[in-house]
Amino acid sequence: MVKVLLWGTLRHATDGQAEVEVEARNFKELLDQLVAKYPGLEPQIKRGVSMALDGRVYREAWFTEIRPDSEVVLMPYMVGG
Amino acid sequence: MALDTPKRTFKVVGTRPARPDGMDKVTGRAMYGADITAPGMLIGRILRSPHAHARIKSIDTSAAEALAGVRAVLTSADLSVPEDEFIRDVQDNCMARGKVLYDGHAVAAVAATDAATAKAALKLIKVTYEALPHVTDVDAAMKPGAPIVQDGRTLENVPAGMSANVTSHSEFGHGDLASGFAKADKIIERSFKTAATHQGYIEPHACLASVAGDGKADLWCCTQGQFFVRTLCAEIMGMEASQLRVTASEIGGGFGGKTTVFIEPVALALSRKSGRPVKIVMTRDEVFKATGPTVSSSMDIKIGMTKDGRITAGEAHLRYSGGAFPCGTVDMGGQAAFAAYDLDAVRTFGWNIMTNRPKEAAYRAPGAPQAIYAVESVVDELCQELGLDPLKVRLKNAAKKGTKSSYGPTFDDIGLVATLEAATSHPHYTAPLGPNQGRGLSCGFWFNFGGNTCVSLNINTDGTVGVTEGNPDIGGSRASISQMAAEELGVPYEKVRTIVADTSSLGYNDVTDGSRVTFSVGLATIKAARAAIQNMCARAAKIWGIDEDAVEWKDGAACPAGPNAGKFPPMTLAEIAAVSAETGGPIAGHHEVNADGAGVSFGVHLVDVEVDPETGATKVLRYTVFQDAGKAVHPDYVEGQMQGGAVQGIGWALNEEYIYGEDGRLQNAGFLDYRVPVASDLPPIETVILEIPNPGHPYGVRGVGETPIVPPLAAIANAVSRAVGVRMTELPMSPPRLLKALMSKG
Structure with missing residues (x-):
């Protein structure tokens, strides 16, 4: 299981939980499992999210490996100028 | 792709060769x-x-x-x-x-x-x-009963009952705010506004x-x-x-x-x-x-601090307007607001609100300058109220490796403490000030990112090298890409020419944004060069009749790897390229990647100003930028980014704003009435580059293009506020606004 930290406004979809656990070995599985377990997250995930894995931010990269002890933080899709 | 080695000695990277676009631009040959x-x-x-x-x-x-x-x-x-x-x-x-x-x-x-x-x-x-x-003010647009810019654009994360102009809401942070504020000896709450500014x-x-x-x-x-x-x-x-x-x-x-x-x-x-x-x-x-200006903003900040300068809690409410369409920039502001600090209790709340203004377009580090301006202003005021040194307070609270950031992830190697220490020991910080003068400082932060990148590197038969990349050169990337190719191949910089491809000549490349190009195109160039080197070693092996694994690349030439490989004189890149047709055909290297590991960037700006008490005009007297570049590939360009960001920030802080009339029409759509800083307004912008290698890049490179516009707003506001003895809470601090503040002080 992987622990995923969510930003505040996503907690409405997880019964107020700031951190949830899902079974996932990579970013793609993480997103799929989050949607399956918490359907209320789907609109935001469809709009786009980034993932910070052990402090490193990924904007896409579905097959980035996630270890069970990794720090995983879901973030809005990053944009820059 | 990880850092090769923390203490690598470079031959080309870190030098300052002539910029490849310089001649074309000064002679008018460049095609705009x-x-x-x-x-x-x-x-x-x-x-x-x-x-x-x-x-x-x-x-x-x-x-x-x-x-x-x-x-x-x-x-x-x-x-x-x-x-x-x-x-x-x-x-x-x-x-x-x-x-x-x-x-x-x-x-x-x-x-x-x-x-x-x-x-x-x-x-x-x-x-x-x-x-x-119509409605053009962000706070007015949020009120119930405000004219509705577009209906039906509200996302699911906005609570029911708000104006239809509110399109999105976000919240970031961790810890117990109430408990954090209870530990504070001093709490300051302030509201701030910033005007929309154009790039x-x-x-x-x-x-x-x-x-x-x-x-x-x-x-x-x-x-x-x-x-x-x-x-x-x-x-x-x-x-x-x-x-x-x-x-x-x-x-x-x-x-x-x-x-x-x-x-x-x-x-x-x-x-x-x-x-x-x-x-x-x-x-x-x-x-x-x-075309898109940046967002206009309205913000409420609350920060608590102990007598000895430890921040106990921070809270920010950010209301941004990206004009007449939904806009996600407030999410970036909410994440960046407290990023410089190691905090136990922090929370930001963001709202995007539509107004009858042009659709926002990104502007260097979109969303961060506004939020950090407000936060750094309150930190400065707390330092004043508690009689604390503002740099020491920032050092005491600085985020570092292992800090759980205010937006969630734990930081890896970052350079904030090093930049603060550099500012502390710089003579600017202790230089004397005269009457009506003030000194301000601010930390700045930007995320940086990588993204989709393709590079094609061709070894020409005359021993020169062509690099094809897919990002327009907005900050010197052709020079820095050529330098990294030359470094890796072991050839002089002058032997490499980098061009920007059209969309039919190369695979997809993300936009030049997020301070990504020198990082990610550089990374792809290094990988492409290594692929070409592997090919050239294989050609030399064929010529020598030895195994490919018995050949290594040193100083721009293929060499036998150790005494058992045989005794052959090194074959230079030019010698291998000259016989490429005979040894297997053209030699090239390619790399395609969705790059990650860009590494966040921090900077500190220090500024002295003088305010004329009779006119409210502000003169910037001295300005120093400290920034972690990871590794400065072409220091001239890095300094140029740092100076350019500071100058744009000076304009944002002091003069630039979209001014709307009662009729909702823009009153100052031209450079005569929308005043950007010109050379005569500015002192020399001094730069101090720090190099804390980014562990996510083979040479340690970090993006540098956006961070420099983040600190100036707060640094200048803090300097002006100290100069006039009134806390300034609205940008720009134009002469009429400053004069009003001075007169209200009495």
Whole structure:
């Protein structure tokens, strides 16, 4: 299981939980499992999210490996100028 | 791709070779967007709304179409309605559909044989409007009963009962705020506002579109991302991407504002309708009115601090307006606001609100300067109130490796403490100040990112090297890419030439944004060079009749790897390239990647100002920028980014603002009335580059382009506030605003 930290406004979809656990070995599985377990997250995930894995931010990269002890933080899709 | 070694010695990287675009730019040879021409070219012009908000009841183009020399007239009726909401917003911003949403919103366009005819034709287009109530202030737009800019755009994360102008809400942070504030000896709460400002690039938007009868099309334009332009235009035009080739011209500044399209789909549609190439060049008035400024903002900040300077809790409420369309920039501000601090209790709440203003476009580190201005202002005021040294307080609270950031992830190696220590020991910090003078400082932060990147590197038979990359050069990337290729291959910088490819010549590259290019294109170039080296070692092995594994690359040549490989004189790159046809054909290296590991960036700015108590005018006396560059590939360009960010920030802090009248129309759409800093306004901007290697890049490179615009707003506000003895809470701190503050002080 992987622990995923969510930003505040996503907690409405997880019964107020700031951190949830899902079974996932990579970013793609993480997103799929989050949607399956918490359907209320789907609109935001469809709009786009980034993932910070052990402090490193990924904007896409579905097959980035996630270890069970990794720090995983879901973030809005990053944009820059 | 990890850092090769923390203590690598470089030969080319870190030097300051002549910039490859310098000669072209100073002699006028460089081809900017407006310099492109084509045989039979028509001139396109756009009719824009005089209303801040109005329903379009009818558009009669018949008289314009009948005018001699007019070859095409376009309205939104000529364009299909895209299903994708994001694309639809981009298109509706290029050509209004049903309603005009801001002063300057495009309603129709013409293509004619010359500019005078096109201009005359615009006057013949009859648009009947029904004026609607408008709102341009972010706080007013959030109130119940405010005029609704667009209905039905609110996301699921917005609580029920709010104005329909509120499109999104976000919240970040951790810890127990109440408990944190209870530990504080001093709590300050302040509200702040910042004006929308424009990126202020010197080159107006310009493009030339040519659609052939068989549907193939070419588009030349000044842009930060030709591939993204292709994506947007192909979607809007209903074309396949392969049929639209987009070529980026030389670019006269972008700063984020050229990461989308404004006129390109219009030119393509006019060209398709007329069967002729169509060129559109925006006037400066159009650039201000109809291309994206940054968000305007209104913010409430609350921070608690102990007597010895430890921040116990921080809270921010950010209200941003990205104009007449939904906008996610507040999310970036909410994440960046407290990023410089190691806090147990922190929370930011963000709201995006629509107003009758042009659609926001990115501007260096979008969303961060505003939020950090507000937070750093309150930190400075707490230092004043508690009699603490503002640099020591920042050092005491600084984020470092292992800090759980205010937006969630735990930081890896970061350079904030090093930049603060550099500022502390710099003579600027202790230099004496005179009457009416003040010194301010601020930390700054930006995320940086990598993204989709392709590079092709070709070894020419004469021993020179060509690198093809896909990102327009907005900050010296052709030089830094050439340097990294030269470093890796072991050849002189002068032997490498880097060019920017069109969309048909290379795989997809993300837009030049997020301070990503030197990081990610550099990373791909290093990998491409290593692929070419592997190929060259294999050729040498063939020539020598030894195993490929017995050859290594040293100082620009293939060499036998150890005594058992045999005794052969090294073969240089040029020698291998000269016989490439005989040894297997052309030699090249390629790399395609969605790069990650960009590594966050921190900076500290220190500024001295003097405020004239009689006029309220502020003079910047001294300015020093400290920033972690990871590894400065071409220090001139890094310093240029640091200085440029500081200067843009000075403008934002002191003078620049979109000013709207009661009628909702922009009052200052020109450089005479929208005042950007000029050379005579500025002192020399001193720079101190720190190099804390980014563990996610083989040479340790971090992006440097955006962080420098983050600290100036707060640094200057803190300096001005200390100079005048009044805490300034609204930007810009223009002379009338400062004079009012001085007079209210008595």
